[in-house]
Amino acid sequence: MADTPGTGLAAAGPDVVIVGTGPNGLAAGVTLARAGLRVELYERDGQIGGGLRTTSLFDSDVVHDICSAVHPMAVASHFFREFDLAARGVELLSPEVSYAHPLDAGQAALAFRDLDATCARLGRDGDRWRTLMRPLAEHSTGIVDFVLPGQRALPRDLFAPLLLARGVLAHGTRLTRRTFRDEPARALLTGVAAHGLGKLPSVASSAVALLLGHLAHSRAGWPLPRGGSARIADALAADITAHGGVIHTDAEVTDLAELPAAKAILLDVSPKGLRALAGERLPRRYARALDAFHYGPGAAKVDFLVSEPIPWAAPEVGMAGTVHLGGTQAEMFRQETLTARGVRTDEPFVLLVDPAVADPCRARGGVRPVWAYAHVPNGDSTDPGNLVRDRIERYAPGFRSTVLAQRSVSASGMEHYNPNYVGGDIGAGAMTIRQSLLRPTARFDPYRTPLPGVYLCSASTPPGPSVHGMSGYLAALSALRREFAIHTSPPLGPATTSMFTEHE
Known part of the structure; x- marks a missing residue:
């Protein structure tokens, strides 16, 4: 397991654990770390980014975007x-x-x-x-x-x-x-x-x-990022670590029980991935709703x-x-x-x-x-x-x-390559009328699961696919309100600091 350390706040144990470092997992990490929380992220691959990875495939001087390449x-x-x-x-x-x-x-x-x-x-x-x-x-x-x-x-x-x-x-x-x-x-x-x-x-x-x-x-x-899509992931990760977050790579999580104790857990995974991580912990009705989620x-x-x-x-x-x-x-x-x-x-x-x-x-x-x-x-x-x-x-x-x-x-x-792409569905769920509005299930807060403190923050939640960071951002705001009684959105700009030096 390789770690990218931050400023050391996570040594006291995380307030929030995030599984997955796709654009939404990283956006959630930025938002929560900016709110002064101790954040740890877990990525099963050796490289962060999910759909934002760039690497050399054939020629060491020429890099390819592995998934997304263009980012309006x-x-x-x-x-x-x-x-x-x-x-x-x-x-x-x-x-x-x-x-x-x-x-x-x-x-x-x-x-x-x-x-x-x-x-x-x-x-x-x-x-x-x-x-x-x-x-x-x-x-x-x-x-x-x-x-x-x-x-x-x-x-x-x-x-x-x-x-x-x-x-x-x-x-x-x-x-x-x-x-x-x-x-x-x-x-x-x-x-x-x-x-x-x-x-x-x-x-x-x-x-x-x-x-x-x-x-x-x-x-x-x-637009396309100069040098490849990984530049976006790198910028998000740099902000997380600058605000005390820790990113673990080569760290596959197969069960929620493997995660350290934290007040909130955010999952940048598909509904299929949530079912696998949660096992029999989910209420039957919610589990059936996840099973009915349609992939495109x-x-x-x-x-x-x-x-x-x-x-x-x-x-x-x-x-x-x-x-x-x-x-x-x-x-x-x-x-x-x-x-x-x-x-x-x-x-x-x-x-x-x-x-x-x-x-x-x-x-x-x-x-x-x-x-x-x-x-x-x-x-x-x-x-x-x-x-x-x-x-x-x-x-x-x-x-x-x-x-x-x-x-x-x-x-x-x-x-x-990426378990979130179920059957190769890079949209993380069919974009039907129903699933455009009710992702992944019909809930007032689509990010909150029935499990205490557990949230879904992937593209399988609103607003859906694309590199916009909004699913992670909105899930993070939901967790801030419900788990930490923080009702103010933290500042995200490069010239700003976190809301608190450390969450009390």
Whole structure:
């Protein structure tokens, strides 16, 4: 077991124990340590971060992001706005084109950070795109702050839920086929909706499209951390240890009884993980509710080491950090719906990231990493290498000849890497209407479990997936109120200190 020590407060025994050091576990640790509590975190892997890990796979000079790579929420969420990654030396780099969607015959749709530039390329759908996105961008903070607390508080910006409701009605049903006249605009929005990992169209996926879609046109766009996603995890961990926290790595926890005595325990684990840790301690009704929690489609990932930039048939796609490979709107509706039903297809939706577009230091001597995953049925064990390579080749003829090395991880293998990804579900639970609002069960406080002092703080709680830190932050606030009678949110900024030198 390797420990990262803090200032020594934990020597007296922890007030709080956190299992898991994904972005939410780390966000919870920051919040609780800032409140003056003695915090200890346990991570089964040798490296912290969960979905925020970066490492060399093939070439010691070239690093790959193992899970997440692009982080619009690391700028937009309330937690990260207060934490302020930029002030801590984490540089978030934004490509001119947030995302692109290539089509056949060398066509492509591009989502520039500049909304007007995007609209200018969408022809007769340009005004319709502007009508959809501009109001969302003008009320961006209100929309993010309404969605990310899990819609459990009255919105400060009353227009935010109205704008979302209008957009969801237009794009979450079959009516979305009529919203845009031409395929580029249709595909551009549908590709973002596919981030919801579920059938298309749907209310939940349309909410994802509106949230992520309008952020693509913000000043920050869809940024990548210089040097890789681990920079975010490192900044969070540094703040925890600076405020007395201790992080244990290579420290797998298989039962709650293995943890040291503490007044509060926060678990950055899936409902399946909670069941395993708690054993027979959970009340039957709650245990049955956890067992009924539904997991979504899996992600099957392929990391490539390539010898040159991707040879896109539409060269302007090379300006985008993120590329959606899904074909037409109709093709994505069909493929994503079949995948959600557990049917494997030969042309799945593929999300690709070319980090060196935004961060040239990721390419060394012309060699660069490419990150891609396909949506597949939950638990699928098929090697995705050829499948993903063929999808890229369709829109970038000659890509195969640039591949120097590749590593494939099936959906079932993703769960082996991170048990929170049950069946390869990187969203930690299907984003259906019900599970978007009631994660993981129908409880007034979704973070609090029936076990005294035990809280769930993973992406299986509201607001759900993405690197926003809000699930951990909100779970920590719940624990502060109930276990420590602390009702004031601690300051999180880099220039501030903890609320107390040590919790009394």
